[in-house]
Amino acid sequence: xxxxxxxxxxxxxxxxxxxxxxxxxxxxxxxxxxxxxxxxxxxxxxxxxxxxxxxxxxxxxxxxxxxxxxxxxxxxxxxxxxxxxxxxxxxxxxxxxxxxxxxxxxxxxxxxxxxxxxxxxxxxxxxxxxxxxxxxxxx
Amino acid sequence: xxxxxxxxxxxxxxxxxxxxxxxxxxxxxxxxxxxxxxxxxxxxxxxxxxxxxxxxxxxxxxxxxxxxxxxxxxxxxxxxxxxxxxxxxxxxxxxxxxxxxxxxxxxxxxxxxxxxxxxxxxxxxxxxxxxxxxxxxxxxxxxxxxxxxxxxxxxxxxxxxxx
Numbered sequence: 001x002x003x004x005x006x007x008x009x010x011x012x013x014x015x016x017x018x019x020x021x022x023x024x025x026x027x028x029x030x031x032x033x034x035x036x037x038x039x040x041x042x043x044x045x046x047x048x049x050x051x052x053x054x055x056x057x058x059x060x061x062x063x064x065x066x067x068x069x070x071x072x073x074x075x076x077x078x079x080x081x082x083x084x085x086x087x088x089x090x091x092x093x094x095x096x097x098x099x100x101x102x103x104x105x106x107x108x109x110x111x112x113x114x115x116x117x118x119x120x121x122x123x124x125x126x127x128x129x130x131x132x133x134x135x136x137x138x139x
Numbered sequence: 140x141x142x143x144x145x146x147x148x149x150x151x152x153x154x155x156x157x158x159x160x161x162x163x164x165x166x167x168x169x170x171x172x173x174x175x176x177x178x179x180x181x182x183x184x185x186x187x188x189x190x191x192x193x194x195x196x197x198x199x200x201x202x203x204x205x206x207x208x209x210x211x212x213x214x215x216x217x218x219x220x221x222x223x224x225x226x227x228x229x230x231x232x233x234x235x236x237x238x239x240x241x242x243x244x245x246x247x248x249x250x251x252x253x254x255x256x257x258x259x260x261x262x263x264x265x266x267x268x269x270x271x272x273x274x275x276x277x278x279x280x281x282x283x284x285x286x287x288x289x290x291x292x293x294x295x296x297x298x299x300x301x302x
Contacts, residue, residue: 035184037199044201047181047211049298067182069201114295119187126291127187131216133297 065096197272198260208301213260226288
């Protein structure tokens with residue numbers, strides 16, 4: 001009976017399985033491979049189609065962030081009708097903003113806006129920047 | 140006595156659960172239409188810097204989930220002398236400029252007419268590589284000091300809705 005049960009189980013008991021010598025001691029997740037295009041380092045820029053603000057309030061909800069794939073700081077500058085209404089400090093990858101406070105309030109309506117993202121290496125060297133255009137709807 | 144009270148409570152509880160909020164006589168049935176619109180999401184990769192070796196550069200996207208008909212355009216700013224990109228030598232003194240050549244070969248002439256000026260990247264839904272690209276070309280008369288040149292550009296990324 002014991003022999004029969006043994007044959008029905010795994011071919012080899014766990015105790016006799018050899019460990020994979022290629023596996024390494026786990027130290028937590030390694031950094032994500034940095035984005036490259038045509039073998040040149042690249043910066044991930046999140047697109048924005050529209051943001052909605054509350055009329056008459058300086059405090060607003062947004063989703064502004066520096067993607068985890070990046071290896072640079074973001075300095076974000078929000079413009080409405082070409083006027084600066086908010087700016088960030090140096091934002092590391094994986095960080096961003098859900099709540100911001102504008103330097104003015106808006107009345108209901110629609111505005112043209114853009115987020116100017118200035119990118120810098122950690123040593124301060126300036127990289128290419130991006131201007132993400134979108135519509136601002138104020139309700 | 141306790142047993143009787145318990146029975147009465149259980150019967151009462153069952154009766155309360157069993158009564159429907161809307162009686163069968165007053166319920167007319169019907170259907171509800173739930174509309175949900177998934178918004179556009181996209182994430183474009185721009186180069187960290189520009190150098191002289193940009194040849195047939197096509198932009199890539201980490202994500203390009205657009206409503207059908209919507210389009211994403213990438214344009215390049217900071218050009219001088221009507222279409223030249225300024226570069227600085229690694230010595231920090233000498234400068235150079237290279238003409239930007241736009242590769243629109245994979246789009247129709249009708250579509251090209253709708254492109255914004257200095258368009259270097261064009262995506263539609265699901266594209267992970269832009270349909271257009273650009274490269275840096277030398278003028279015949281251009282002669283620059285040997286060495287590495289780099290420069291920075293401002294790329295404008297814009298989603299245009301289907302008209």
